[in-house]
Amino acid sequence: MTANQHPQIDWRPPADFVAVESLLPGVSVFAPRVQASEPAAATFRCPSCGASTRFDVAAGGVACEHCGYVAPTPSQAQAGPAKRHEFTLAALAAGAQGWGVERRQLHCEACGADLALAEGALSTTCPFCASAQVNVRAAAGDGLRPGGVLPFTVPPEATRSKAQAWLGKGWFQPSELAGSARLESFTGIYLPFWVFGARVDAQWKAEVGYEETETYLDMRDLKQKTRRVVRWRWESGSAEVAANHVPVVGTSRVKARVLADILPFDLEAVKPFTPDYLAGWQAQGFDVPLPTAWETGKATLRETAQGACRSQIRSGHVRNFHMTADFVDETWRYVLLPVYVSAYRYQDQAYQVMVNGQTGVVAGQKPIAWAKVWAAIALMLAPGLCLSLIGLPLLLAGGLGLAPLAAGLVLLVLGAVGAFVLFGRVAPAGGDVTGGV
């Protein structure tokens, strides 16, 4: 039935309403129009000179390097953060599928060529006409297209100097690293992140021990003495933890430890997605499914809630700690965050470097100068060892070395702990070291 079927009733559906399926004959149903679920791939060519255009960090919009044309970015006029989604069963099912194989082919609207996208890539440059292409179509529905993007604010030109400065810092790397490392050019890439929000209502219960001083009669010498005892009692409480921006990386193609070192991003600055930001830049689709990422996000929230519960306990003695965490109002967003990625070679080994495209924080892998590490460990252990070696013969000779020996042993233990920590920091992953600046 259409609006014109009943001429005796002059009725038109409200603006922006479209006919939808009716489950009953004799009743027509109109609903608000939803955005087209399959947006066309965007092609960026300069309207003035026809050359390829790309998002220019300094200009804040899509610009032409040849004629200087700058197109305003639509989302600059838009206010508000990227849309949050609920954990509907449909979203979880779609998010578990990942990026579809059928989306990896892109048709260039500029020259008509069919391009093969790299697996997981959202954008590319046509090799035939050099136009920038952005393909944001998702395999599994609207919700799995990027909902927000954090534009690059660090210009590409600044990345090399930041990385060079970063290479020159640090104690346990080769001294000549900054001078001899051959740093390759940085590639700006938007990496996929799942950003979660939730409130956690936590309830806890634990046995908490409180130290008390008690007086007792020592039967051996029949004297009143005092001693410290721990009295245990059950306590309980609750805590409410809310978080809006819990980022979990959505790709497994970058080193997670390096990526963690360039965090955080200011997620309040995430803008609603528009392909303009991706023009001329690489962008990666997610390959970590939503359910998997949510488990990671939940773990982070759980730990935060656990910390809030623990902070309510005013004693260091805790046992039988139980807690429950009810997740409420969970939301997720799929956003693209800006990262510069590069690599440098040192003594025929490749090392990865990343620069936070928003804050400029640099992190990456560095070679380890093991001689410096062992020297530092020796320095940590030496005072204790020396004092112990002095105190021991003195103690054996005349009983005067007890104090130096005891001090030496304490220093030795402290040195060993320090050495262990140092070793753990510099050699966690096959001898490579990471660090952020």
Added chain:
Amino acid sequence: MNPFAETQPIVPEERLWGADLLSVACPGCQRGFLIPAGALGRTCPICGRDGLEPRQALMRPEPPECVLPFRQQAADLGGTLARFVEGVWLRPVDFTAEALVRRATPVYWPMWLVDGRVLGSWEAEFGFDYQVESARDSLTHGQWRSEKVLETRIRWEPRAGQVDRTYANVAAPALTEQALWLKRLGPYPEAAAQAFASGMPGAALVCIPDVLPEEAWPLARAELDARATADCQTAAGAQHVRQIALHAAYPGAHWTQLLLPAYVTYYTDDAGGVQPVWINGVTGAVGGRRLASPRRGARLAGVLGAIAVALVLIGLVALLVGALFPPLALLGGLVLLVALGVGVGALVPAIWPRHWNQREGSG
């Protein structure tokens, strides 16, 4: 378009619905009936007044569309009414199953049926159920265990559209007392109604509608609107509705009557007031106020009080004699105790009928 068929006065001697039915009215309660010719002077089944008299009535000339036939026979009402009566202690003398059966009169009472078309547009805010997955995690002995929790939430969305639906047999009241009748008689299996045929009322009285279609239309229209809005919700596949506005026309509404069977009888209470009792002619459900008799209660209370006084006197005498013969003093005390119990018990029949009647009255 006027959706109402013409109503016209029916004179008593006019042959109606293909049968010799006379239009009469009760001079007491003014209720109008159609009765078989030759039954003039009958008692009003509702107020019990003798002498139904011919009177002109304003009603539709065409016969009813449907009739729900009697399934309960007058001869079978004894058991049903006996159970209805049995539950009342100290009932009025006239409140007996025999009297109720003797006075039971078969009556058809009318209900308007409207066949209507709803044609118009609507706007609504509908709610659609969807499920989200949440979690409840617990930490025990250092290990986290996660439990999935499914929540059903409602997504509210605007919808609009047009409706063109036809609804048959939408009921509307034809008697001002329809709500009371339905409350007393309970529901009818209206699907078992049969097409009206000449002579179907038989010996039964037929209540004349005292609510004309014009007066019943607002209620019928509300019912049509309710059905149409429910259909709009169904068409949209919505589970909830927060607000809905229907702008409709109702062309070609067709009005007919449905006659529903009942037996109406009555008994007189202490004050001589007539208390009607209704029996559903199909299901046998009985309704009406079951009053107790405060007069009988007072009489019983007086008898018990007199017995209590006599026992007190006997007890006092026994106590006096007990001064000479002590065992009689013990007996006198016991008699006084019994007298006290009987005296207190006498209050029960004095109070209970009024309490019962208040409850029946409010019910």
